[in-house]
Amino acid sequence: MSFARFRRAGPGLGLLVREPAAGWLAIRMLAWRAILPVLERVVPMPTLVRLMGYHPRVRDRNGEPQRIVELAERVFDNPSSSQNCLGRSMVTYRYLSKTSVEPQLVIAFRKGAAPVVGHAWVTVDALPVHDSPDALDEFEPVVIFSSAGSTHPSNNIAA
Numbered sequence: 391m392s393f394a395r396f397r398r399a400g401p402g403l404g405l406l407v408r409e410p411a412a413g414w415l416a417i418r419m420l421a422w423r424a425i426l427p428v429l430e431r432v433v434p435m436p437t438l439v440r441l442m443g444y445h446p447r448v449r450d451r452n453g454e455p456q457r458i459v460e461l462a463e464r465v466f467d468n469p470s471s472s473q474n475c476l477g478r479s480m481v482t483y484r485y486l487s488k489t490s491v492e493p494q495l496v497i498a499f500r501k502g503a504a505p506v507v508g509h510a511w512v513t514v515d516a517l518p519v520h521d522s523p524d525a526l527d528e529f530e531p532v533v534i535f536s537s538a539g540s541t542h543p544s545n546n547i548a549a
Contacts, residue, residue, distance in 0.1 A: 419465040442484040479510040492537040498529035
């Protein structure tokens, strides 16, 4: 394990001692962070979202949504960076889908950008969990995945 990976694992390992449940969650998030870049290239997006999303047999209605969001931000280093937005959003979507909230995964493109710039984020009750709403104004949602993994085009897109 490289030093950089060990540093990223640090928050999960420290939490494992102080808060075992949060520590295990952080370690699972780190594992997804490691494998998602490969999966994003070889698995079609709808299939990957179904893999990451809702699974009725593993529902954790006592999960703490705010804690999940905080841990995802720590695992993905810089919450304001768009470099890891898809991975961070997929992991957040995965673990929020197991709680009592109903997250949505939004895939969007920057309006009028050349070259095309994409962004992904998660919403709960129509509010983004990692990004500020103002920062997302420049993006046009293309598809939204519900917590059950179903897709629907954004209402912003003309039919």
